[in-house]
Amino acid sequence: SQKIEQNSEALNIQEGKTATLTCNYTNYSPAYLQWYRQDPGRGPVFLLLIRENEKEKRKERLKVTFDTTLKQSLFHITASQPADSATYLCAPQLTGGGNKLTFGTGTQLKVEL
Amino acid sequence: GAGVSQSPSNKVTEKGKDVELRCDPISGHTALYWYRQSLGQGLEFLIYFQGNSAPDKSGLPSDRFSAERTGGSVSTLTIQRTQQEDSAVYLCASSLPDRGRSPLHFGNGTRLTVT
Numbered sequence: 060s061q062k063i064e065q066n067s068e069a070l071n072i073q074e075g076k077t078a079t080l081t082c083n084y085t086n087y088s089p090a091y092l093q094w095y096r097q098d099p100g101r102g103p104v105f106l107l108l109i110r111e112n113e114k115e116k117r118k119e120r121l122k123v124t125f126d127t128t129l130k131q132s133l134f135h136i137t138a139s140q141p142a143d144s145a146t147y148l149c150a151p152q153l154t155g156g157g158n159k160l161t162f163g164t165g166t167q168l169k170v171e172l
Numbered sequence: 173g174a175g176v177s178q179s180p181s182n183k184v185t186e187k188g189k190d191v192e193l194r195c196d197p198i199s200g201h202t203a204l205y206w207y208r209q210s211l212g213q214g215l216e217f218l219i220y221f222q223g224n225s226a227p228d229k230s231g232l233p234s235d236r237f238s239a240e241r242t243g244g245s246v247s248t249l250t251i252q253r254t255q256q257e258d259s260a261v262y263l264c265a266s267s268l269p270d271r272g273r274s275p276l277h278f279g280n281g282t283r284l285t286v287t
Contacts, residue, residue, distance in 0.1 A: 091273060093275060093276075095276075100280070101280050101281075102176070102263050102265070102278025102279050102280050102281055103215070103263075103276075103278050104278070105275035105276065105277070108273065108275060148214070148215070159205070159217040159220055159228065159230070159231060160205070160217070160276060161217065162207075162214050162215040163214060164213065164214035165214060
């Protein structure tokens with residue numbers, strides 16, 4: 060069955076370092092993959108979308124990679140700040156795979172001073 | 173413009189009662205989704221509306237759950253005879269119709285507590 064895996068353990072890093080979050084998927088061939096940020100008590104907020112023919116996508120301090128061979132996406136935050144602390148969700152998206160966008164369970168990131 | 177608006181933000185109800193949760197999507201967004209998020213869990217898809225097409229109800233957990241979308245805009249999620257396991261945050265999202273390439277815009281959810 061289709062599965063999306065994100066690290067369930069929180070990732071703690073020091074301010075200024077690069078945070079790297081992993082999203083692995085199995086039995087999927089997504090055409091797109093989206094990343095969202097969720098703060099406590101709030102709905103998820105869209106960050107980046109990457110297509111299967113794109114290896115890498117950047118937006119300010121954020122970078123996403125998409126390796127369709129490894130079936131993995133990496134989400135990087137460079138020069139991390141305490142304000143980056145949140146839960147980050149990935150959502151691989153199939154074409155013609157139905158109308159639902161399926162999310163991973165998310166990884167909680169804590170950036171410490 | 174305004175984002176996705178959900179009401180109420182919190183709802184406490186007794187087991188066995190019916191509840192209605194409301195979602196006002198972003199104007200012009202023809203796609204509307206309902207998700208459920210239990211404490212510490214991921215988002216569970218419930219139902220999807222796209223324009224005038226028949227909704228995708230494949231995620232509704234039981235026949236106690238139903239949703240409608242009137243006039244292609246506001247949506248109501250109804251849970252009949254609520255059970256304690258229905259306690260969760262119910263999130264609504266809207267997007268432009270090209271689902272794969274259009275990001276979802278979420279509301280802040282309705283926190284439902286069934287006592």
